[in-house]
């Protein structure tokens with residue numbers, strides 16, 4: 093008798109490969125089928141995971157205890173409908189890994205008796221090899237049928253993740269917050285490198301130069317919190333420095349001026365909470381950041397600037 097529950101994966105890409113390899117290595121599941129759109133891709137995923145049978149049709153899936161749907165978000169609903177049509181997975185636990193979509197996207201399967209859930213691992217899976225090291229010690233949110241939550245919580249705990257119940261939150265709002273602290277950190281570093289490059293520095297070299305500084309910011313952020321760890325001109329209320337930045341960006345890097353203004357405006361309340369800068373200086377910085385002359389430059393050119401000046405009385 094097989095004592096380890098069986099698992100098949102539909103959509104075994106970056107996240108699927110990582111999680112499934114960990115499930116296999118820790119003997120949490122016996123891996124049965126691995127299904128991608130092309131057999132070549134399924135083959136490659138099986139090689140990475142070290143177990144499973146590569147297939148490319150849902151109708152070829154064997155009956156299993158658990159199915160992970162880790163295809164792109166846009167495909168999850170249609171995969172669920174196709175699984176329902178095959179009709180042989182009605183008693184399985186079926187979950188997806190999207191942070192943006194609720195488990196209710198699997199309702200068509202729940203109606204047939206499947207226990208549905210979603211588990212969102214809070215890790216970046218850009219490189220599956222690296223991500224297998226990052227999952228232990230990380231966190232994952234779980235929502236769905238209580239029995240599925242309990243079962244999957246234990247499974248993820250067994251690969252070193254720390255599951256927590258998401259509760260009845262707006263999944264899109266939760267995911268927007270997650271995107272802020274992951275993808276938009278990348279976007280901010282990327283934009284900073286664009287500007288260093290405009291100044292004349294070598295992009296690749298500067299990514300290396302920035303590494304210890306960024307690591308130190310991240311360390312202090314987690315040790316001291318987001319308020320105490322804030323440094324820089326807005327934490328000191330240095331109006332002249334901010335004015336210099338705005339003028340320089342307006343002249344030399346106008347496409348990044350709008351992002352700078354919005355990030356600076358988001359930094360002012362943190363500085364107020366920190367309490368180091370004089371309130372009057374912070375008021376002046378806010379006024380400066382809202383001046384029409386610094387709203388004019390943008391990637392969208394003068395038409396956008398006219399729109400801002402004419403139709404933006406409250407200021408964005």
Ligand SMILES: NC(=O)c1ccc[n+]([C@@H]2O[C@H](COP(=O)([O-])OP(=O)(O)OC[C@H]3O[C@@H](n4cnc5c(N)ncnc54)[C@H](OP(=O)(O)O)[C@@H]3O)[C@@H](O)[C@H]2O)c1
Nearest residue numbers: 103104105106107128129130133162163165189190216217
């Ligand atoms: N990447 C992350 O950092 C991350 C983090 C948290 C959550 N997630 C979630 O994890 C899920 C997967 O994301 P990912 O980044 O791992 O995606 P991915 O790397 O693009 O992989 C998607 C996989 O799904 C397969 N696929 C797509 N449509 C399919 C279909 N209709 N039937 C069968 N297989 C299909 C693709 O197969 P082919 O190779 O044959 O095209 C590919 O192997 C998403 O829900 C995402 O929101 C991702």
